[in-house]
Amino acid sequence: MARHPLLGYLVWVVLFGAIFAWEGLALARVTGVPTLSDVFRVIMRYPVGRWALFALWLWAGWHFFIRGWHFLLRA
Amino acid sequence: MASADVLALSLADRQALVPMAAGYLILMSALGFGLRRLYRPRGAPSGADTWPDRTRATPPDPGRRTGWAALVRRVAGTVVGGYLLLMAVVVAYYFGIARVGPGFLESAVTGTALLLGLAAPVFAALSWLAERRARDHAEPGEPGQAPQDCQGRGV
Numbered sequence: 001m002a003r004h005p006l007l008g009y010l011v012w013v014v015l016f017g018a019i020f021a022w023e024g025l026a027l028a029r030v031t032g033v034p035t036l037s038d039v040f041r042v043i044m045r046y047p048v049g050r051w052a053l054f055a056l057w058l059w060a061g062w063h064f065f066i067r068g069w070h071f072l073l074r075a
Numbered sequence: 076m077a078s079a080d081v082l083a084l085s086l087a088d089r090q091a092l093v094p095m096a097a098g099y100l101i102l103m104s105a106l107g108f109g110l111r112r113l114y115r116p117r118g119a120p121s122g123a124d125t126w127p128d129r130t131r132a133t134p135p136d137p138g139r140r141t142g143w144a145a146l147v148r149r150v151a152g153t154v155v156g157g158y159l160l161l162m163a164v165v166v167a168y169y170f171g172i173a174r175v176g177p178g179f180l181e182s183a184v185t186g187t188a189l190l191l192g193l194a195a196p197v198f199a200a201l202s203w204l205a206e207r208r209a210r211d212h213a214e215p216g217e218p219g220q221a222p223q224d225c226q227g228r229g230v
Contacts, residue, residue, distance in 0.1 A: 015099075034110065038109075039106050039109040039110060040109070042109040043105055043106075043108070043109045047152060047153075047156060048156075049105065050152075050153045050156070050157070051153065051156035051157045051159075051160045052101070052105060052157075052160065053105075053157075054153050054154065054156070054157025054158075054160075055157040055158070055160040055161035055164065056098075056102070057157075058157055058158065058161050058187050058190060058191070059161055059164075059187075061187075061190045061194070062182075062183065062186045062187045062190060065190075066182070066186035066187070066189060066190060067182055067186060
């Protein structure tokens with residue numbers, strides 16, 4: 001049970017590290033990699049893309065800040 | 076040799092791994108689709124994978140309407156569509172993968188509604204500001220954002 005959270009953290013570190021590396025390369029214009037802003041701007045041109053991104057954002061807010069609380073922050 | 080017990084996923088693993096892998100796949104697919112669109116503008120031959128000018132890489136939607144009514148419709152569409160999409164995913168997760176608790180669905184519906192109530196006004200205000208800024212930066216003679224093709228030329 002103790003190794004499970006550590007593995008999870010490692011996976012998240014690798015994923016975020018990859019994203020930051022990608023963005024760093026794009027901003028430094030070392031390669032032809034587009035920035036995340038470029039990519040998200042293209043995705044947001046389409047309604048379904050906007051829905052998906054908004055749903056993802058909503059889920060993150062609910063998961064990290066709201067989940068487990070009662071409606072309207074009742075104790 | 077690994078036994079079947081080692082390979083079998085526990086309930087906790089399934090609850091964590093399946094949504095995480097699915098979310099990762101969806102996100103990467105969306106990013107891949109965006110990349111494809113960036114590298115291959117509409118109408119370009121399949122061999123023309125040249126990197127477009129950064130300022131012209133993401134032209135505004137052709138035929139995109141401007142003005143208050145269009146902005147409200149766009150914001151409302153995004154908010155409602157995103158909320159419904161999340162609810163569909165949450166319900167599918169609850170009934171299809173794991174029934175994580177009795178308050179899960181209620182928390183999903185009411186918690187995200189609370190977030191929406193807090194964030195939607197801010198989201199609408201920022202969208203309005205962005206729209207106004209884009210209009211202010213439009214070239215004289217262009218009514219808002221003129222329709223453009225993928226290379227940034229007016230059509």
